[in-house]
Amino acid sequence: MNSRVIFSLVFVGLGLIIAATPSNTTKAYKLTAEELLEEAYSRNQYISPDEVADLLINKDPAFLLIDVRDQDEYEKYSLPNSINIPLTNLLAEEWEAYLDQDIRLNVFYSNGSLKANEAWMITRQLGYENNYVLEGGLNYWAETIMNPEKPSSTSPNEEFAKYDFRKGASMALGGGALVGSAGGNKPSAKPKIASRPKKKRAAGGC
Amino acid sequence: MGPLVINEIISANTNLLIAFLIGIGFGFVLESSGFSSSRKLAGVFYGYDTVVLKVFFTAAITAMIGLLFMSLFGWIDLDLIYINPTYVPSAIAGGAIMGAGFIFGGFCPGTSFCSAAIGKIDAIVFIGGLFIGILIFAEGYSLWEGFYKAGFKGIPKLSESLGLTDGLLAFGVIIAAIGMFYVGEWAEKKFPREEY
Incomplete structure (x- = not known):
């Protein structure tokens, strides 16, 4: 067979494979335990209360506060414009679009930083990006900003x-x-x- | 894993070294496919020689398929690949200037350096023109800055604006390329030139 025909057939074949593959399998991969440990130790996931206050005051549209405490705690007191995703519901399907995205900056917060860190770690392990933790949580927020x-x-x-x-x-x-x-x-x-x-x-x- | 530099798997210097080696390979292929002849490039516009079209389109679809498969295997994060941002008026004007230069001179920037390297005088003159163009653009920048930066569209992807997946669009491009190769070879037979 003519070599041009063979090359054309190879390209068409590869094209068919790539066309038939769902594109979401090309998503970023998950982290290994070592990589996660390294990230957690680098403390890059923390956002200081000052940064959060600045984003809040400037009404930055690409910024979302997520309260990971229980619902009654959220109802008692929460930061302005925050949404409530209790840690126990973190993996519910309805929240996936909020957590796995590359447009907004999400900031988890809880009373301290323990629960928020747990949420960050779980989402990070899933390979989600743009999720951060309010440094020191609401306690430190009250101390520094309020x-x-x-x-x-x-x-x-x-x-x-x-x-x-x-x-x-x-x-x-x-x-x-x-x-x-x-x-x-x-x-x-x-x-x-x-x-x-x-x-x-x-x-x-x- | 990839891109290697962004993820700091290799250093910026190693990156330059790799670019240097790829550049040598690129120049070698250009020269050995006869791209250092300006008549070969002009041939695309007259139809007697469409090697340029075939080589560059083959390179494009090879790279496209390669990237999509590497992304599929998780070897590269396509979100971190640089795509030129789109400025509509400057893209049109730049394309027209580049195309006119292509027909007049018979070179594109890459092939002009390639054939200057083997001592072709027309290529050296072409490079001189290229630098004059750069000089005019840079010195008169304040005059066309507004035009240059008008119509910013971000980095739109054809697949996104058509609502197709990347893979489906890639398949369409492959089919179009093969169709173009067929038309090119037909043109070569239709407008033959004895010697050039």
Whole structure:
């Protein structure tokens, strides 16, 4: 047979195989236990309360808070715009689309960080990305954002900027009393919120 | 596993080394398939020689099938592969300029360097023109910056806009390529040229 015909048939055959394969099998793979351990130890899954407050105040649409505590706890108190996925229901089918996606940044929170970490670990083990954990949970949130501690007068300016930001955030998010820092109404610079570096695509071209 | 650099399996320097080796292979294939003759490239537009079309389309469908199968086997994460972002007006203008240069000069950027390497004077002149073009673009950047960045469409994929799976679109492209090869060979017979 003519070699052109053979090549054409090979390509058509391979094309047929790839056309008949469901594309969702090409999804990312799961992590091994070692990889998961390494990730957990790198603490990269944590997002600080300041970052979360900044995202909340800016009403970032690509950001979702997920409360993994029980429903009654969620009803008693929860962060603004958060949804409730109790840890026991984490694997329910209705939540899969929320957890396995690559558009939004999900942040799990619980009272401490234990339950949120469990949720993160389970979803990470499944190979899901973009799920993070609120560092220190609601307890630390209350300490830093809702009732920020005033820095001592000898503290560096960044401390005051951070304090002002937290005070402002606390007001915006419905917490503690309103007292300005260090006297004077001078608006101080907003502390820099380090944004999470995204994985870059491989650069290339012709 | 892949892409190797992104997942830090190989370093950026190793990546350059691999690119260097692939580049040598690419140049070798270009030269040995006769791409360093500008008449061969111009032949696509006149129909007497469609080797360029066949070689590049074969390369494209080979790479396409390879990537899709590697993704299927979990060897590469296609989400991390670089795709040029689409800017509609600059894509049209750039395509027209490139196409005109292709017909006038008989080279594309890659083949011009390939044939300059074997000492062809027309290729060296072509490269000179290429640098003049780069200079004009860079120096006058403020003049066409607005046009250059207009019509940003992100990175749309043909399969997504048609609502097909990647595999199905790949199959369609293969069929189209084979049809094009057939038409190309027909044209070669229809518009033969004795010597070029």
